[in-house]
Amino acid sequence: MAESSSMKIRVEELESGMVTADNVIEPGTDRVLLLKGTTLDSVMIFNLKERYNVGEVFIRKNFSASTISAEMRAEIDIHQSLSTLKDVFGSDDEKPLKEFTKEASKQISNVANDLITSLYADDNILLKMHQLQSYDDYTYKHCLRVAMMSVTIGKSLDLPRSKMRDLCEAALLHDIGKRTIDIDIIRKPGRLTDDEFTAIKKHPQNGYILLRKNGGYSEEIMNAVLMHHEKFDGTGYPLGLKGEQITYLARIITVADVYDALTSNRPYRQPWSVAEAEEFMMGGANTHFDYDIITAFLNAFAPYPVGENVILSDGRHAVVISNNSNVLRPVIRLTDEGEGDEVIDLYNNFKYLTLSIKSLDKDGINE
Numbered sequence: 001m002a003e004s005s006s007m008k009i010r011v012e013e014l015e016s017g018m019v020t021a022d023n024v025i026e027p028g029t030d031r032v033l034l035l036k037g038t039t040l041d042s043v044m045i046f047n048l049k050e051r052y053n054v055g056e057v058f059i060r061k062n063f064s065a066s067t068i069s070a071e072m073r074a075e076i077d078i079h080q081s082l083s084t085l086k087d088v089f090g091s092d093d094e095k096p097l098k099e100f101t102k103e104a105s106k107q108i109s110n111v112a113n114d115l116i117t118s119l120y121a122d123d124n125i126l127l128k129m130h131q132l133q134s135y136d137d138y139t140y141k142h143c144l145r146v147a148m149m150s151v152t153i154g155k156s157l158d159l160p161r162s163k164m165r166d167l168c169e170a171a172l173l174h175d176i177g178k179r180t181i182d183i184d185i186i187r188k189p190g191r192l193t194d195d196e197f198t199a200i201k202k203h204p205q206n207g208y209i210l211l212r213k214n215g216g217y218s219e220e221i222m223n224a225v226l227m228h229h230e231k232f233d234g235t236g237y238p239l240g241l242k243g244e245q246i247t248y249l250a251r252i253i254t255v256a257d258v259y260d261a262l263t264s265n266r267p268y269r270q271p272w273s274v275a276e277a278e279e280f281m282m283g284g285a286n287t288h289f290d291y292d293i294i295t296a297f298l299n300a301f302a303p304y305p306v307g308e309n310v311i312l313s314d315g316r317h318a319v320v321i322s323n324n325s326n327v328l329r330p331v332i333r334l335t336d337e338g339e340g341d342e343v344i345d346l347y348n349n350f351k352y353l354t355l356s357i358k359s360l361d362k363d364g365i366n367e
């Protein structure tokens with residue numbers, strides 16, 4: 001929702017260095033393209049215009065040099081992390097990775113330190129992971145987003161900083177084993193054959209072996225890499241572990257990994273919306289996922305934050321005033337003229353079972 005110190009301008013008039021005053025939503029969906037507080041660059045502006053056909057964007061009217069400096073540093077931190085991971089992983093188009101060196105281990109440690117420091121200082125940095133999503137969605141990009149999400153979930157779970165570092169490093173490395181698999185399988189745009197899927201399913205063990213050969217990682221980190229495809233009900237792979245047999249860090253990474261996969265571009269499908277993905281995640285609590293971790297995830301990534309303007313399934317407009325345990329069905333207040341500021345609890349009031357939130361209202365005005 002737009003701030004009073006903001007103005008709506010056409011995308012053709014955007015300039016690098018401008019800062020968004022509201023989330024930028026993909027037309028016709030509720031998918032967030034850019035987060036409120038994002039400092040625009042030329043690539044973002046091009047994508048908004050040419051790729052997503054965004055017409056107008058709310059931009060801050062006045063902001064201090066210190067604000068710009070802090071936000072630009074955040075952008076630089078994220079892109080520096082991405083560059084470092086590309087050096088460590090290599091591109092998926094390159095030859096398979098044969099070893100994981102001590103120098104690579106040191107680089108991963110540095111990235112983890114930077115991410116944790118940045119995410120503790122500014123939660124919004126995490127949500128800029130949407131800017132890292134593209135059709136050339138290499139493994140190292142996915143790993144960076146999963147690490148950012150995992151750390152935020154860890155914060156919601158009140159993990160100590162010492163555990164947070166292990167979590168971040170494990171998340172950054174969770175798919176390193178994919179870089180040992182044949183390039184044609186990794187980059188295949190369509191459905192995999194049974195043999196190809198069997199090869200893909202070896203990546204957790206392959207990653208574990210790479211890290212063990214490196215000699216610099218704890219069992220906790222290596223086991224998180226090994227177990228990130230295990231499911232809470234025991235139907236996952238490679239070991240078929242269940243419940244607390246799966247290391248706690250792996251259970252966190254699993255949630256971040258699946259959510260990122262669902263909401264990312266793929267050559268063979270469009271990304272799911274935030275609401276679709278979170279509904280799927282809630283449905284998997286205590287089967288695919290640890291219930292407590294899903295709860296922490298939903299608290300950290302509520303799709304309809306308090307104060308957000310939304311459009312309901314019957315076309316009416318409302319503002320979110322509080323969240324329920326089911327974050328897809330918050331308490332709302334109707335805002336259309338003549339509605340009399342009626343408050344509706346979408347989760348607890350059975351009278352409104354058929355009423356739902358259709359999308360964010362990008363044209364809604366903050367009160």
